Amino acid sequence: LAKTTQPISMDSYEGQEVNITCSHNNIATNDYITWYQQFPSQGPRFIIQGYKTKVTNEVASLFIPADRKSSTLSLPRVSLSDTAVYYCLVGEGGRGSTLGRLYFGRGTQLTVWP
Amino acid sequence: EAQVTQNPRYLITVTGKKLTVTCSQNMNHEYMSWYRQDPGLGLRQIYYSMNVEVTDKGDVPEGYKVSRKEKRNFPLILESPSPNQTSLYFCASRGQGRDYGYTFGSGTRLTVV
Numbered sequence: 111l112a113k114t115t116q117p118i119s120m121d122s123y124e125g126q127e128v129n130i131t132c133s134h135n136n137i138a139t140n141d142y143i144t145w146y147q148q149f150p151s152q153g154p155r156f157i158i159q160g161y162k163t164k165v166t167n168e169v170a171s172l173f174i175p176a177d178r179k180s181s182t183l184s185l186p187r188v189s190l191s192d193t194a195v196y197y198c199l200v201g202e203g204g205r206g207s208t209l210g211r212l213y214f215g216r217g218t219q220l221t222v223w224p
Numbered sequence: 225e226a227q228v229t230q231n232p233r234y235l236i237t238v239t240g241k242k243l244t245v246t247c248s249q250n251m252n253h254e255y256m257s258w259y260r261q262d263p264g265l266g267l268r269q270i271y272y273s274m275n276v277e278v279t280d281k282g283d284v285p286e287g288y289k290v291s292r293k294e295k296r297n298f299p300l301i302l303e304s305p306s307p308n309q310t311s312l313y314f315c316a317s318r319g320q321g322r323d324y325g326y327t328f329g330s331g332t333r334l335t336v337v
Contacts, residue, residue, distance in 0.1 A: 153328025
């Protein structure tokens with residue numbers, strides 16, 4: 111099961127773009143990269159998922175280089191309500207016993223200041 | 225409304241008294257999972273299930289049991305709770321398609337004294 115490394119914390123100001131990078135050197139060929147957001151005392155919420163290159167949705171973009179050993183979650187123009195813990199996950203490669211097996215780690219605490 | 229429902233939300237119990245935390249989803253999801261969250265340790269997977277009668281251990285299964293007799297339900301059982309199982313617990317489910325990731329419940333805060 112591929113594990114990930116993220117910064118423990120990051121700070122930003124309202125209106126700025128925030129990039130959180132995750133390292134996953136042991137990613138398997140079929141693994142996907144998924145990011146979740148968690149507010150205090152709430153369950154995590156799915157943000158975005160990708161396999162390679164770039165994925166964009168209404169809340170974030172995910173950049174994945176060709177070697178797939180890292181990924182970057184980009185949050186455009188953050189607001190105070192984006193203050194949360196962000197988790198990077200790798201897994202769910204499509205077949206076999208890794209399906210359902212997820213490693214969240216400690217995540218990155220993002221604090222947005224006014 | 226599509227959701228994962230956990231009960232109870234809060235529970236205080238005594239050491240050794242068996243308890244069950246229920247988890248139910250109304251989305252016909254195949255995959256279900258239990259996590260515990262402790263300060264400084266993030267979310268750790270306890271058990272997961274890929275379908276009815278198919279379960280497997282996560283990172284911290286000791287002291288817990290699960291069952292998946294029906295697709296919608298995935299209860300977490302603590303046969304003999306101990307104080308080190310005091311934690312915030314989350315249940316989650318996902319369908320076959322990955323597009324929207326896991327849906328998490330609201331959590332169960334368990335205190336074992």
